[in-house]
Amino acid sequence: MIYFYDGSRESFLTAFLLAYPDEEACLTSSGRQLAIGQQSIFVRADPERAKRAEKRLREIDPDCLDELDLMLRSGDRDKDRTLFEYFRLIAARGEPVRKMLAEDAVSAADECMRRITFEVHRFHGFLRFMESASGALYAPISPDHDICDLLVPHFRTRLPQYPFVIHDVKRKKAAVYDGSHTFLAPLEKAEVALSADEAEWQKLWRRYYASVNIPSRERLAQMRGYMPVRYWKFMPEK
Amino acid sequence: MIAEEKLKILTESAKYDVSCSSSGSKRKNGGGIGNGYPAGCCHSFTPDGRCISLLKILLSNDCIFNCRYCPSRRDADCPRATATPEEVSELVIDFYKRNYIEGLFLSSAVHISPDETMEKLLLTVKKLRREYNFHGYIHLKGIPYADRALTEEAARYVDRMSYNLELPSEESLRLLAPQKSKEALLRPMKELQKSRLVFTAEKRKGLFLPAGQTTQLIVGASPETDGHILRLTQSLYRGIGLKRVYYSSYVPVVHDALLPEKPVGERREHRLYQADWLLRFYGFSAEEIVESGGNLSLELDPKCAWALRNMQIFPVEVNTAPLELLLRVPGIGARSAYKILEARRYTRLNFEHLAKMRVVLKRARHFVTAGGKFFGNANPAAVRGLLTAGEEKKNAEQLSLFSDAETALSAHTGEL
Incomplete structure (x- = not known):
């Protein structure tokens, strides 16, 4: 049986509760091709069921719910399977499993989470703000995982006087800091009027980038390894 | 706003300093702009494969010293520029708030006198910290021969300071940087x-x-061996x-009869960094890694080379070996060693498990057993052959046709 859920925490937990006893179960949140003869159901989030699943999981391992929230953000193609197998193992063993790294389910979950936290770390560096005419900062990003709100605490601590918008153009949403509060909002497209100096600063930055390079030691593969091409789109220096 | 041309000159004069990291400081944002990032953060990478973390510039490249390897030395015919503390501060703030950089790496040529230069550097960092309320990372280069009081005051404002030893011995310094001495460089480091x-x-x-503090050594401009360099490194750490x-x-940017004309292969630098990691994170000593008059092997990484010299210790059983020993196995890094320790509390590990934990079995299999099983080659000479063959193929600087058995064979069969 294939269990479709909508990608939310509540609907995952509902689907998990239904699918757990089913040996042949497969959980998915994305449209996929069904093999002939395969049965499927769409699971709607059920607060009561979700709460039951959550309560049981919390008894076994209080930290695993944070891991669930993190992994639901994954953009990996097989994230649903990783999630299901990991939580199935937790439920089956009745104890925390995160250190049983010889288990496939655990190492897959471990890697899945690492990819997400690593991308957050990467965007602490690779994100680029531009200054708008009002002084607020605007940064478009297109990350692999759904992380734009996870970036906010870092920049908020660092730049408390600057309101900013981090716009995930792929998922069409934005994390906003208005100078005192932060919130998430859907955002299709943003028209940003840039400050008078913005173009000049970008030009200076490009000049710096070109000057600090040592052309006689070219190592393009290494550069691309550390800074994959998919991140270049919103970097003025590339 | 600083002029583009000035930024270009001051950046190009600073870029041969390799220090780039922004790690190690937990400085808090005291109501202004910026804070520390203890793990360090890379903001971009240039086509030479290096990371940009800090805005790395000189305050001035107008120098009274005449170090022969240096493109900004007194006698060099090059464009000169000097920036004001305001220009630098404004540049830092505007780059920082756009998230281009993690902070400032500020150095300077010795302009007029060491004290005068140090004062100017101090003025700049004080301005940034106090007037601009900047709490991001600052790495300040110390000026040799500057007054101790100035240096110590600067240390209160910045996150890291460094003096570059540049040349690994007194003789080489005397020859190539006659106005500097080893003692003049080591003294401020010790005092700080x-x-x-x-x-x-x-x-x-x-x-x-x-x-803390760091330093830099130029490799290949002078005749010191890797053994000498690593002993110096170890004494600096300890x-x-x-x-x-x-x-x-060493990159020849300057032509001088006393300096080599050809750049040093990057492989040697790479091997030194590998050895450096063994010193800092893997519990090795310089004496174990290389004998004093010797050099590191270019074909084999230093851990493999050490293991092959100490085959009596191996193979070790991954299910029981203590951490210190696991860390000495070629192909097992710090992360996989930790994973092994955790995982083996629940299961008896086999080779499949090790592969999953990102152990590089190509190397490790000759040095470990898993559940009593051994899949390596017990003959050290054969292991050396296997390990170097792979290395050479991967890192060859120039491939010649039919250079190894495999290509020769494929040339015969036509299967390329």
């Missing part, structure tokens, strides 16, 4: 370390070089408590 310990012991308010030693393979 002492003051830092006192500062911490007395629990005084504020910060004193929270990210004796002066440096956080890092950087190695910079």
Whole structure:
């Protein structure tokens, strides 16, 4: 049986509760091709069921719910399977499993989470703000995982006087800091009027980038390894 | 706003300094802009594969010193520029708020006199910290021969300071940088370390070089061996408590009869960094890694080379070996060693498990058993052959046709 859920925490937990006893179960949140003869159901989030699943999981391992929230953000193609197998193992063993790294389910979950936290770390560096005419900062990003709100605490601590918008153009949403509060909002497209100096600063930055390079030691593969091409789109220096 | 041309000159004069890291400081944002990022953060990478973390510039490239390897030396015919503390501060703030950089790496040529230069650097960092309320990372280059009071005051404002030893021995310094001496470079490092310990012991308010000190050695401009360099490195870590030693393979930007014409292969620099990691994170000593008059093997990484010299220790059983021993196995890094320790509490590990934990079995299989099973080659000479063959193929600087058995064979069969 294939269990479709909508990608939310509540609907995952509902689907998990239904699918757990089913040996042949497969959980998915994305449209996929069904093999002939395969049965499927769409699971709607059920607060009561979700709460039951959550309560049981919390008894076994209080930290695993944070891991669930993190992994639901994954953009990996097989994230649903990783999630299901990991939580199935937790439920089956009745104890925390995160250190049983010889288990496939655990190492897959471990890697899945690492990819997400690593991308957050990467965007602490690779994100680029531009200054708008009002002084607020605007940064478009297109990350692999759904992380734009996870970036906010870092920049908020660092730049408390600057309101900013981090716009995930792929998922069409934005994390906003208005100078005192932060919130998430859907955002299709943003028209940003840039400050008078913005173009000049970008030009200076490009000049710096070109000057600090040592052309006689070219190592393009290494550069691309550390800074994959998919991140270049919103970097003025590339 | 600083002029583009000035930025270009001051950047190009600073870029051969390899230090780039922004790690080690937990400085808080005291109501202005910026804070520390203890793990360090890379903001971009240039086509030479290096990371941009800090805005790396000189305050001035107008020098009274005449070090022969240096493109900004007194006698060099090059464009000169000097920036004002305001220009630098404004540049830092505007780059920082756009998230281009993690902070400032500020150095300077010795302009007019060491004290005058140090004063100017101090003025700049004070301006940034006080007037601009900047709490991001600052790495300040120390000026040799500057007054101790100036240096110590600067240490209260910045996160890290460094003096570049540049040349690994007194003789080479005398020859190539006649106005510097080893003692003149080591003394301020020792003094700063002492003051830092006192500062911490007395629990005084504020910060004193929270990210410590580093230095840089140029490799290949002078005849010192790797054995000599690594012993020096070890004494800097153990004796002066440096956080890092950087190695910079010599690039001939200056033509001089006393300097080699050809750049040093990057492989040597790479091997030195590998050995440096073994010193800092893997519990090795310089004496174990290479004999004093010798060089590191270019074909084999230093851990493999050490293991092959000490085959009597191997193979070790991954299910029982202590951490210190696991860390000495080629192909097992710090992360996989930790994973092995955790995982083996639940299961008896086999080779499949090791592969999953990102152990590089190509190397490790000759040095470990898993559940009593051994899949390596027990003959050290054969292992050496297997390990070097792979290395050479991967890193060859110039491939010749039919250089190894496999290509020769494929040339015969036509299967390329």
